[in-house]
Amino acid sequence: MVSLKRIQRDLVTANHILHFHSVLDAYGHISVRHPENAAVYLMSGDMAPATVSTADQLIQYRVNDSVAITLDAPRGYIERYIHGEVYKRFPDVHSVIHSHSEDVLPYAIAGVPLRAVYHTAGFVGYDPVPVYDIENSYNDTQPHDMLISTLALGADLAQTFVSPENAHATPQTVSPDTHLVLMRKHGFVTFGTDIREAVYKAVFAQSNAKVQTMAVLLKNAYSGLQDDNPRTWANGSDESSFEPLTRRQAKDTTAGMHAAGDRAWLLWTAEVESQPLYVNNVTVDTVEEAS
Ligand SMILES: [Zn+2]
Numbered sequence: 001m002v003s004l005k006r007i008q009r010d011l012v013t014a015n016h017i018l019h020f021h022s023v024l025d026a027y028g029h030i031s032v033r034h035p036e037n038a039a040v041y042l043m044s045g046d047m048a049p050a051t052v053s054t055a056d057q058l059i060q061y062r063v064n065d066s067v068a069i070t071l072d073a074p075r076g077y078i079e080r081y082i083h084g085e086v087y088k089r090f091p092d093v094h095s096v097i098h099s100h101s102e103d104v105l106p107y108a109i110a111g112v113p114l115r116a117v118y119h120t121a122g123f124v125g126y127d128p129v130p131v132y133d134i135e136n137s138y139n140d141t142q143p144h145d146m147l148i149s150t151l152a153l154g155a156d157l158a159q160t161f162v163s164p165e166n167a168h169a170t171p172q173t174v175s176p177d178t179h180l181v182l183m184r185k186h187g188f189v190t191f192g193t194d195i196r197e198a199v200y201k202a203v204f205a206q207s208n209a210k211v212q213t214m215a216v217l218l219k220n221a222y223s224g225l226q227d228d229n230p231r232t233w234a235n236g237s238d239e240s241s242f243e244p245l246t247r248r249q250a251k252d253t254t255a256g257m258h259a260a261g262d263r264a265w266l267l268w269t270a271e272v273e274s275q276p277l278y279v280n281n282v283t284v285d286t287v288e289e290a291s
Helices: 004-020 080-089 119-124 151-159 195-225 247-255 257-273 286-290
Strands: 029-033 040-044 058-062 095-099 180-183 187-192
Touching: 004 029, 004 040, 004 058, 004 095, 004 195, 004 257, 029 080, 029 195, 040 080, 058 080, 080 095, 080 151, 080 187, 095 195, 119 195, 119 247, 119 257, 187 195, 195 257, 247 257
Parallel strands: none
Antiparallel strands: 029 040, 029 095, 040 058, 095 187, 180 187
C-alpha cells in the first residue's frame, strides 16, 4: 500500500505540475483519496496551488459530507463538494481535478463538442464530452454564482459522469462512463485511479482542446483561401469539420494510457523541482520508499 506520506508528497507535486502547465492558476484544485481510509480524501486548504508546500496545508475531509475530520483544520476550498461527491458516487476514483483552463473553457461555452483528436488524449472519448449546466440544478432562492458550493450541486455534477443509458441502472455503475465532464461557463472535472493518472488526463485534456481548436481554425482558414475549393475533402467530410479519433482509436489509445503515464509524471516532477517557485517540504522515508 502507498503510504500517507507518499500520497501527501505526490499531492503537493501534483499541485505544482498542474500550475506549471497552466491547468490551474490561482484557482482550481486537485484531491486524492486517503490510502488507508476510503471514506476520507485530502486536498489543500484555500490557497493557490503553486504555493502548497507542506503536509499540514493538506486538509483531510470526510467523503460523506466534505467536512474536515479535525476541528482546527484551515479554511478549505468552497468547491470541495466537487471532489467529495465524485468519491462518494464512484468508489474506483482515487484522485479528482477541477480546472478553469482557458484552452478548455471555450468548449464549455460555445456549444462546440469536445472530442479526442490525437493519440495521447484518446480518453477524451469519441462521443462529445458531456456538459454539466449548473443552471438546471438551481432553485430560485440560491445565488446563481456558478460555484459547486453544496453537497446537492456536487452530486448533480458527479452524476454527469454517468451516461444517459446507465443513469437508471440498478445497481448503479461504480466507475464513471466518461473521463471528463465540462462545466458550462466554468471549467472541467477529470479523475484518476491515482494522482498520476488524474494529472495526465488534466494536462492532456487541456492539450487536446488546444489542438482541436487549432485544427478547426486551420482547416477553415485553408478552406477560405481556396476559391475553387470543392465543398468536401477527399474523404467526404465537410470542409468546416475536423476529424476526431475514431471510436476504436479512442478506446485503444485509452487502454495504452496507463503504460505511458509514468514517463510524463517523472518529466513533469523534474520540471517543477527545477523551479524555485515550487517548494515541496513533505519528506518520504527512503526505507519505506524502497519497500
Ligand atoms: Zn471552479
